[in-house]
Amino acid sequence: MKIIIPGNPIAKSRPRFTRQGHVYNNQRKIMNDIAFLMRSQWKFKEPYSIPLTLRITFFMPVPARFKDKLHGLPHISRPDIDNLEKICLDCLVKAGNIIKDDRFISELHAIKLYDSHPRTEIEITPF
Numbered sequence: 001m002k003i004i005i006p007g008n009p010i011a012k013s014r015p016r017f018t019r020q021g022h023v024y025n026n027q028r029k030i031m032n033d034i035a036f037l038m039r040s041q042w043k044f045k046e047p048y049s050i051p052l053t054l055r056i057t058f059f060m061p062v063p064a065r066f067k068d069k070l071h072g073l074p075h076i077s078r079p080d081i082d083n084l085e086k087i088c089l090d091c092l093v094k095a096g097n098i099i100k101d102d103r104f105i106s107e108l109h110a111i112k113l114y115d116s117h118p119r120t121e122i123e124i125t126p127f
Helices: 028-041 081-094
Strands: 002-006 052-061 105-115 119-126
Touching: 002 028, 028 081, 052 081, 081 105, 081 119
Parallel strands: 052 105
Antiparallel strands: 002 119, 052 119
């Protein structure tokens, strides 16, 4: 099953703290929107609770000064790939009907590429 999230891939930000020391998530709305997109593309009723393989491809926007010269080449600047993965995994669980818990992910492949149409593609297959 493949899920496509249009738009620039978003990285998970660091946790923020109030003056009293409480942690809050300043990306809650973004994560809810991504989870809603994922949920709307998912065709199954029950969430996966078996070992899974995830292949995540982050298509990053090409800077205007390079036009199509970088299309398909690896993206080597920020955001970091691990922070991009974190938000995808959190949203897959938050969506509720896709993955019961991220502990079921046994194998994970991720790549960042330049593309003129920024998006995130997540392919989920049983391990």
